[in-house]
Amino acid sequence: MNDQPKGTDGGNDVPQEHLRRAWLRSVSVQYLVWIVPVIFLLLGGFGGVMYWVERESELQQHHESARIIAEKTNQALRQWIEMQIRLATLIAADPRILALCRAPRAPETRQAAQAYLSEVHRLFPYCENIPVALHLPTGEPLELVLADGVRRVGNGNFLIGTVGGRTIGRCNPDFSYIKETFGGRDYFISEVYPSILQGAP
Numbered sequence: 001m002n003d004q005p006k007g008t009d010g011g012n013d014v015p016q017e018h019l020r021r022a023w024l025r026s027v028s029v030q031y032l033v034w035i036v037p038v039i040f041l042l043l044g045g046f047g048g049v050m051y052w053v054e055r056e057s058e059l060q061q062h063h064e065s066a067r068i069i070a071e072k073t074n075q076a077l078r079q080w081i082e083m084q085i086r087l088a089t090l091i092a093a094d095p096r097i098l099a100l101c102r103a104p105r106a107p108e109t110r111q112a113a114q115a116y117l118s119e120v121h122r123l124f125p126y127c128e129n130i131p132v133a134l135h136l137p138t139g140e141p142l143e144l145v146l147a148d149g150v151r152r153v154g155n156g157n158f159l160i161g162t163v164g165g166r167t168i169g170r171c172n173p174d175f176s177y178i179k180e181t182f183g184g185r186d187y188f189i190s191e192v193y194p195s196i197l198q199g200a201p
Contacts, residue, residue, distance in 0.1 A: 081189060097117075099113070129163045141153060146168065152169060155173055167197055
């Protein structure tokens with residue numbers, strides 16, 4: 001008779017321990033259920049903030065690099081154009097070129113101007129051709145005796161060049177730079193156009 005109450009009390013302890021453990025497990029599970037998403041949210045938020053900060057920094061660096069490159073390119077192009085203007089002004093003021101414009105039919109003036117332009121071309125080899133176009137107020141063409149025969153040179157055509165005579169008689173007054181020069185411009189920066197010599201831009 002005395003053993004039964006003890007057995008009953010011992011039996012009651014087992015469910016209570018089981019409930020206590022279950023409660024602890026449920027608290028742990030609830031803790032994990034709350035803490036894991038919070039950690040993920042914090043990590044995601046931190047990653048998003050870092051991405052945004054790095055993205056803005058990279059964009060700012062990219063814009064700054066692009067601005068510097070554009071400024072340097074603009075400066076280089078300006079210097080190159082100014083050098084071309086100075087070169088054209090220098091050629092136009094040379095006495096041999098002036099003599100050629102006054103007496104284009106005279107072989108000696110053509111030879112002297114040709115020698116001068118060939119020397120300029122040697123100093124500036126990036127120029128494809130350095131020609132002189134003929135401006136005839138009367139519009140009457142010239143007939144030049146060249147090594148390969150007689151060639152007719154009209155108004156706006158090239159009278160001499162620096163590519164072995166291959167462009168003599170070519171070009172015309174409809175080209176923008178010829179038209180503007182004949183109109184009185186000291187110099188003219190034209191659009192990109194196909195090369196008279198090779199056809200490439």
